Amino acid sequence: MKEISQLPVFGVFITLLAFTIAVQIKKKWNYILFNPVLLAIIFIIIFLLVFDIDFEAYNKGGKFLSFFLGPAVVALGVFFYEKYAEVKQNLKPFIIAVTVGGVSGILSVVLILILFRVPDFIVQSMAAKSVTAPIAIEISRIAGGVPEITASIVIAVGIFGNAFGPLILKLLGIKNKIAIGAALGTSAHAIGTARAFEEGKLPGVYSGLAMCLNGIITALLAPYILDLFFSF
Known part of the structure; x- marks a missing residue:
């Protein structure tokens, strides 16, 4: 897991997976606290803590997603x-x-x-x-x-x-x-x-x-x- 986490694609995959799961939860249980953004953040934090992965390693891929914020705006x-x-x-x-x-x-x-x-x-x-x-x-x-x-x-x-x-x-x-x-x-x-x-x-x-x-x-x-x- 440590070696895989160093790849930039790892951060992108984990982020997209967490958000996809969060969206499905929101669709199934339309509860106000089941906000997809909030749930995705919680899932990612829990995942990084459980597998003892540094945020810096995760953010190698996260930076690619952050790049698209500019074009999105x-x-x-x-x-x-x-x-x-x-x-x-x-x-x-x-x-x-x-x-x-x-x-x-x-x-x-x-x-x-x-x-x-x-x-x-x-x-x-x-x-x-x-x-x-x-x-x-x-x-x-x-x-x-x-x-x-x-x-x-x-x-x-x-x-x-x-x-x-x-x-x-x-x-x-x-x-x-x-x-x-x-x-x-x-x-x-x-x-x-x-x-x-x-x-x-x-x-x-x-x-x-x-x-x-x-x-x-x-x-x-x-x-x-x-x-x-x-x-x-």
Whole structure:
């Protein structure tokens, strides 16, 4: 097993197998906690621990899958092109909603952590919790946080939004597909966008746009917001 685990194809195979099994479990038992992304992560962690395989060995193949994240995000532009006329009509309220959501997302987590007197490096690491991992990690580095903590929190937030986001929005009485997409993309980045596409192409498009816009907003504002709070 040790020799096989050193092959790049090993990480790809284990990831695809874990996700396939997770999807089948979700189809058979449609329970909210049986989120395919969450289950796949748990399966992979258990497998690596049981067979005593280093994460670095697994990630040799994982890097190949990570490479496709870039093209996948760019591919969202195809859906945007198809829905451009409709998006254009709602552009102003959409930008306002995502901006308010992005800023409130930063302020809320920073305020809560400061009120609970959490160490500064944790606050700096979690300020960018709602944007996609590459952007969040760079923001964390600039702000003085710990990138490893940031990456973990970003994944956790994405999984939570994917699993519970639509349910929370439904309980709040939000049924508009555009609003659902914008909310998932703003709060749960790429993993939330994947869930938005399950709701339909239109919410998926708005979620992808919200994810990109919130990434820019957070990258620009998060360091200054942190400086403002820590200056008192």
